[in-house]
Amino acid sequence: MPGSSMPTAEGTRTRRRPPLVGASVLLHGGAAAAVIARPHTWPWALGAVVADHLLLVAAGLWPRSQVLGENWIRLPAAAAGQVALTIDDGPDPQVTPRTLELLARHGARATFFCIGERVARHPQLARRITAEGHAIGNHSHRHLHRFSLLGPRALAREVHEAQQAIIGATGTTPCFFRAPAGLRNVFLEPVLARANLRLVSWTRRGFDTVSHDGAQVLARLTRGLRARDILLLHDGHAARTAAGGAVIHQVLPPLLEACARAHLEPVTLSAALARPGAASARGGAVA
DSSP states (O other): OOGGGSOOOSSOOOOOOOHHHHHHHHHHHHHHHHHHHOGGGHHHHHHHHHHHHHHHHHHHTSTTOOTTSOOBSBOOGGGTTEEEEEEEEEOOTTTHHHHHHHHHHTTOOOEEEEOHHHHHHOHHHHHHHHHTTOEEEEOOSSOOTTGGGOOHHHHHHHHHHHHHHHHHHHSOOOOEEOOGGGOOOTTHHHHHHHTTOEEBOOSEEOOTTTOOOHHHHHHHHHTTOOTTBEEEEESTTOOBOTTSSBHHHHHHHHHHHHHHHTTOEEEOHHHHHHSTTTTTOOGGGGO
């Protein structure tokens, strides 16, 4: 991904090597030195390296993990009295328009994590999302099930192509990224840092791609709901209710009403980032 062709996102990220990654580098060097100095220790050195790799893989398969780099699982402390509603996998011409209507009816703002290929197919929907005051985040270009298995170049291509599709359709540059299913690997953080993108997971999710019961989805999102939560729903790949409607359409009205009763304002992630003191927040600082 050529650095000169990647537009910068709102705010500036400082690239920091995560402690676990730094420790992994040191372990590999130490293991190599031990084998050179004392060849008979190779089984122990190999075992340590294998255990380290398993730990890195496990960290990538835990969406809310922060040991591989910055990862928003809650809004920064500056976003008191706010929550972030995030909506993934669109835009979908069968679901997104009604979703936007429901958000407008309640005066709520959301962040739509869009798939680059879908934005390219439905640019008018992407433009409508931003025109109505919502934000668009980068959700990779193809939403590959094997995303967490990709190497650095393939990850960079997925991020860059989605970024270009969104910029081309809307004229706005995403500043947040969500990995497909939240799964990633150790190579993603440097890619996002170069693209000036912040990784976002969630505080709570509704599982509305697999659950057909809107009441259950709502309960998962509202149980313990509090300020600074990041909530996850889907307009793309949305499960359907028994009546055939998208679950998100059944859930949104009571969810937004619950936020209003709790005096919580649904805002975009960009708005939360813009709050004084929020731009310097790191993954561990927003937990």
